[in-house]
Amino acid sequence: MLPKVKEIEVPLLQALLELGGQGRPKEVYPLVTNKFPQIRDEDLSETLPSGGNKWTNRIQWVRQRLVEKGEVDSRARGVWRITERGRQRVDDLGKLGHIEPPAMPTFLELYEDYETSFRAQLLEKLQSLSPREFEQFARRLLKAYGFLDVRVTQVSSDGGIDGYGKLRLGLATMNVAFQCKKWQGNVGRPEVDKFRGAIQGEFEQGVFFATSDFTADARNVSLKRGAVPIILLNGEGIVNLMIEKGFGVERVPLYAYYEQPADFTETDED
Numbered sequence: 001m002l003p004k005v006k007e008i009e010v011p012l013l014q015a016l017l018e019l020g021g022q023g024r025p026k027e028v029y030p031l032v033t034n035k036f037p038q039i040r041d042e043d044l045s046e047t048l049p050s051g052g053n054k055w056t057n058r059i060q061w062v063r064q065r066l067v068e069k070g071e072v073d074s075r076a077r078g079v080w081r082i083t084e085r086g087r088q089r090v091d092d093l094g095k096l097g098h099i100e101p102p103a104m105p106t107f108l109e110l111y112e113d114y115e116t117s118f119r120a121q122l123l124e125k126l127q128s129l130s131p132r133e134f135e136q137f138a139r140r141l142l143k144a145y146g147f148l149d150v151r152v153t154q155v156s157s158d159g160g161i162d163g164y165g166k167l168r169l170g171l172a173t174m175n176v177a178f179q180c181k182k183w184q185g186n187v188g189r190p191e192v193d194k195f196r197g198a199i200q201g202e203f204e205q206g207v208f209f210a211t212s213d214f215t216a217d218a219r220n221v222s223l224k225r226g227a228v229p230i231i232l233l234n235g236e237g238i239v240n241l242m243i244e245k246g247f248g249v250e251r252v253p254l255y256a257y258y259e260q261p262a263d264f265t266e267t268d269e270d
Contacts, residue, residue, distance in 0.1 A: 001043065004113065004117075005113060005116045008032065008058065009062055010089070010090065011036070012032050013066065013071060014090055016028065016072070016080060016082040021082050022082065023080060024080070025056070025060070028080055032059055039055075052127060061120050065116060072086055075216070078186075122239045122242060122249070123238075123239055126235060126238060131180070135162045140247070141242065142178065144247040146167070148165060148167075148173065150164070151165065160179070160197075160198035161198055162178055162180045164176065164203065174204045175204050175205075176204065176207060177195075177198075178207040178208070183212045186212055187213070187215065189215065189217040189220075193221065196230055205228060205230075207230075208222075212235060214232050214234055
């Protein structure tokens, strides 16, 4: 059985330190794997519906979680770098004998673990879609967001555009085109430039969907003065939008949480 997301956090930080503070994903994966001798060969060979490796995909999600915590830096393209906050976490654990302080997980921690796992499952399902299914998914997601008259183009005549629709802005509407890419690697600047060229003069905005991610160069040119803005939605962004709009998912309240004051016997007269 593969380790849980939370169990991988510290080993990933330690692996980065062993690499001198930073490393490329393919350098990090084996070091993290070596820290879990209980993992079996059959666990490591598990694949996602899309064909990707389930173990490396889980490590990628842990890296994203550490980025959100400020313990890993995401600015360098293709390089994972530990931050001072991440170094401090490992250092603090070292003073405790490399063992996390024993404590029962809180409700919020359990919820975070569940949500991270749930988001990973949503992304796995996205990656399992065929290119055409992904285009239809993007059409329905834009409709859930509020777009009007959203259509997918014909395969033989899309001209670099997978679909288009209208976004209402007050009393007016904006013509928007969208493009979809199901890539294992990151989408680079050439693809964004090509998409912008295909919609220039006919559409006021573009939306680029990718199940993977975008390079730093692609992000830098997505919004350029005097050019059609291109909104970039990577796998994580798509999942966030699905949850925000309740598209394909449903939020179920578990219970109300109330925090007890330090002394609930105090009165205004005290």
